[in-house]
Amino acid sequence: MYAFNYHRPSSIAEAVKLLKASSDGRCLAGGMSLIPTMKHRLASAADLIDLNGIRELAFIRREGDALVIGALARHVEIADSADVKKSIPALAALAASVGDPQVRNRGTFCGSLCFADPAADCPAGLVGLNGTVITDKRRIAADKFFNGLYETTLEKGEIVTGVSFPIPEKAGWAKFANLASRFAIAAVMVAKTGGGVRVAVTGAKASVFRVPEMEAALAKNFSAAALDGIKISPDGMNNDLHGDPDYRAHLVSVMAKRAVQAATA
Amino acid sequence: MANAKISLTINGRAVSAEVDTRTLLVHFIREHVKLTGTHVGCDTTQCGACTVHVNGTRIKSCTMFACQLEGAQVTTIEGLAKGKQLHPMQEAFREHHGLQCGYCTPGMVMSAIGIAERYKGKALTEDIVRHELEGNLCRCTGYHNIVRAVIAGAKAMSAG
Ligand SMILES: Cc1cc2nc3c(=O)[nH]c(=O)nc-3n(C[C@@H](O)[C@@H](O)[C@H](O)COP(=O)(O)OP(=O)(O)OC[C@H]3O[C@@H](n4cnc5c(N)ncnc54)[C@H](O)[C@@H]3O)c2cc1C
Ligand code: FES
Ligand code: FES
Secondary structure, three states: OOOOOEEOOEEEEEEEHHHHHHOOEEEOOOOOHHHHHHHHHOOOOOEEEEEEEEEEEOOOOEEEOOEEOOOOHHHHHHHHHHHHHHOOOHHHHHHHOOOOOHHHHHEEEEHHHHHOOOOOOHHHHHHHHEEEEEEEOOOEEEEEOOOOOOOOOOOOOOOEEEEEOOOEEEEEEEEEEOOOOOOOEEEEEEEEEEEEEEEEEOOOOOOOOOHHHHHHHHHOOOOOOOOOOOOOOOOOOOEOEOOOHHHHHHHHHHHHHHHHHHHHH | EEEEEEEEEOOOOEEEEEEOOOEEEHHHHHHOOOOOOOOOOOOOOOOOOOOOEEEEEEEHHHOOOOHHHHHOEEHHHHOOOOEEEHHHHHHHHHHHOOOOOOOOOOOOHHHHHHHHHHHHOOOOOHHHHHHHHHHHOOOOOOOOHHHHHHHHHHHHHOOO
8 A cells, every 4th residue: 555644634725725735635524445446556545534523514414305324324324214114214224225334334325326336325325316426515316416436526625525416216225246345237326206216327337328229118107017118238347257238237137127027115 | 644643442441552554454453563463364354253332333453443442432342251251143153063274263252243233122034144144154064153152142141
């Protein structure tokens, strides 16, 4: 691992200042993606800004007709939260499906978004549920947040403080996990909201994507049967030892149906 | 190289040290504090052999920096027994033959206690235990006896 200076701010303002002052600063949240990557020297930082001491980032709460999750909300807290289970049970199900218990005890939803792993679950949660990423300087719509493999539209030194989700009428989560790593080979978040239906897929391509044909079919008839006959193209799908593009394309259809079933159960 | 000074409590004992910021908690525990019961079985945060409790929560000590732990309470496998008397979960692993080579066992026992605490007052089923042990790999036992040990150990903990 490359050497770094360690900082532990206790407020967002202090963290922003530390990041600005560093030539190469990085945030550390749960560390479940960053630390393994640093161990392999695939990531480094001159200054590591540990967010874990910032109390104002550790929350999950209802704000009017939105559910807001702070940057330090860990998967286990989201999975267990009565507010989440009541307002968006599919989000609790997603959080419960991430990694393993020790990973869920540390890892955060927002850290997963910032890392933008192609096989991570949270990106599908953000895009499927049409969440908004809140940073120290602006709000970023779900569809504008990811920028391909491991890339987001966050600027250098920008800190994510939380995510806000509108409460959907119905939503469902279905994941087909790689049993060794627990990451998604393909997973789907489906949501029916006042603004329409959204279908977001992760694990299958370089980055999370929506499936407009499925969204249109579900807008007319929100049932798994509505997806019968919709063929997903294998073009651009990941090809690795866990599955080839044809397999993944098929899996996306199966997971999408299961997600709709979960939403309507 | 950058250093950081830390003071924390490990198994009830106060420990202060100056460490390279890169020092992982597991290496701090093994090499600085010389408690070698906590194991390292992978470099991908998958095996769970390094599981310890930090402020009452089970975590993988290979994936936290020691410098993050200022003021923390850490419990390792060495902190469980009272003298010669094993912790009920250790006793259950012994009784149910929940180990073979023993490499995964310290992490398994720390996870098992985490499970017992999380499900305190609720019935612990085989399904729950298998799901909750997903972060701990064992290459010997096939898990069957580990699952039995966890259920028995949890029962003994709630009785004691
Ligand atoms: C064994 C294992 C299994 C896993 N399985 C899954 C799985 O099934 N599904 C899944 O989705 N993920 C999985 N993960 C990945 C897991 O690391 C993420 O889910 C985790 O939530 C990442 O969040 P973190 O808080 O740990 O981020 P960190 O590792 O702390 O940070 C990740 C990146 O985001 C940046 N960052 C973090 N927080 C902020 C912030 N607030 N503002 C700006 N930048 C920030 C960091 O600088 C870093 O670049 C797994 C990981 C492991 C080790
Ligand atoms: S050493 Fe394998 S998870 Fe920590
Ligand atoms: S007993 Fe050998 S790895 Fe579990």
